[in-house]
Amino acid sequence: MYRFRKAARTLLTYVVMILLAFFFAFPLVFMLVSAIKTNETQITSDVGGLLAFVPYPLKWVPPVDRLDDAPAEIRAAYTGLGVQNFLDVFRRMPFGRFLWNSVLITTTTVGLGLVVNSMAAYSLARLRWRGRNLVLAIIVALIIIPFEAVAVPLMLLTTRLPRPGGGIGWHDTYIVQIIPFIADAFSIYLFYQFFIGLPKDLDEAALIDGAGRFRIFWNIIVPNSRPVFATVAILKFLWTWGSYLWPLMVIRLPEYRPLTVAMQEFFGQYPRLWGDTLAFATMTTLPVLVLFLAFQRWFIRSVAATGIKG
């Protein structure tokens, strides 16, 4: 009897978990499936039922030029699965450029952020100097200022800064999307929390050997702190890749536009083609999704780290 009840409970747990899995997966499945359907008419009629989640008909359709402008009979002949929508995106917009912009902005912000913030945290956690506690208190206090609270003055400020290469104003550049976000109070705090937990004799032994502080940091602390570097990198990566409000405010030229703003722009173009838009969405999401699937445990651990001690 007991074993039966236990089995029934396990079964119920799985049913609930599978139903929830559908809830979390269905919008993404809808996006992926619609993006590879070549016939726009089919996509818009499939949304009224389960067919929206079924990649069909199972027929490979090689991409052709200007299919969306063709008459309905011709489009019907090209019904199937293929990369038509993805090519249409490239044809309608310089997608490669936007992707490059996002990759460039994200990697530099994350990379420079790791160096700058870990160095600052090391100084706060493991060097002895006057005023240290005050600086630490200020940095912790800065964490509660949300970006939205400073966005408008920051926009005004950056329009007045000298532009590299001459002129005034940082609008429509890469640096306006990178430099303000390198130093980050929350990253410093996460590094600090980790560094104070490292054993004291780690750097003291090296100090007696005559190593300089910077060398100790670089050769001893950094290699022993991989988890916190991963945590900060992942959080910063997610934040920068998805960043929307700021580029919307300071970027007008497509040369410097990141994927998120380009996505919204593409979405706003008429006629609004579902297949093309969802192909764009797929290509914006796929890099993050692939990274997530590869480093799943690390992603989850990073998020867990934000909650501890709040």
Place this chain on the structure above:
Amino acid sequence: MIEKTGQRWRLRFRTEGLKETLMAWLMLAPAAIGLTIFLIVPFLMAFQLSLTDTRLLSPNPPQFVGLENYRQLLRIHVIWMEPLKDPATGEVQRDEQGQVLYPRPRTILRSDPRYEGLSELAQVHLFGQRFLLAAGDPTFWRGLLNNFYFALVVVPVQSAFALLLAVLVNQKIRGVHLFRALYFMPVVVPMVVVAVIWFFLYNPGVGTINAFLKAVSLGRLGPFNWLGDPRLAFPSIMLLSIWQGVGFQMVIFLAGLQEIPGELYEAAEVDGCNELQKFFYVTLPQLRNTTIFVVVATTILAFQLFTQVHVMTGGGPGEATMTTILHAVREGRYQLRAGYASAITVVFFLIVLAVSIVQRALMREERAIE
């Protein structure tokens, strides 16, 4: 001899200390400079700008206007509406259905110079009387009320849902890691993409969500015009926000659950607690700080609400999905009123600050008990 060594030691110590201080500042400098220029300065600028009429790209120098921006932003009047009366008989006028007729709000607001600069926010019935709520900036109030509405619904729902998910994926059963990853997946999807996908799912008429509702209600519900109906638009945005954000909270709860010592559950079992009692008497009290953190973080997110509404509805229909930040961005970026927009963000910051202070107070209380 001893004296001399001591002196040399002290000198060496002092230079070492100096070297260390210098090194410390050098390593701190890039972050300190960055935070000062791009966070502290703009933060202080917000307060200063909010007292001026600064405009972006304006040839005129900004003027100091004192609290004028805040006056316009926060000004609100409650005006009693007098029913229309027949000038001849003095009787209250009624329409064909017998409803009392009132003057148009604009007529009232224009009739008195004290009401200058006010526009209609809402009309309310109270004690059989009708009142006109007029505000200096009705859009701001609508946005702020929406943020509170969002917080009131999303914070409890999302937190409870996240806790449920965390308990589910904290079980030691086969395949649990797969489910954990699946529930977390939307968190990594950029919000713009989430908004676009759900925009299509919410398609009015023939749409996936309409079809689903029709199927589960056996044809009795729908179809709804989700984003076009002023009453449904904001709840629709709430749903996708929960879908995207709940995985984050789930993981934080999960970390909290895994820190609860197993002996507590063993002790509860010895005392004859069932599963439900264990949850209410062990799990929940142990998760107190985690819960406070999750609730506070979600509340702050509710006030930051921007991307979803900007992509999906632009604040509409009417102003049904207007939010504080959307209003600030409109005023600052598109109307170029940097001074006024700064006043909005200062109010926004004060709300976030109040929420954070409440969090600190609650958490401190917990520590004091320990």
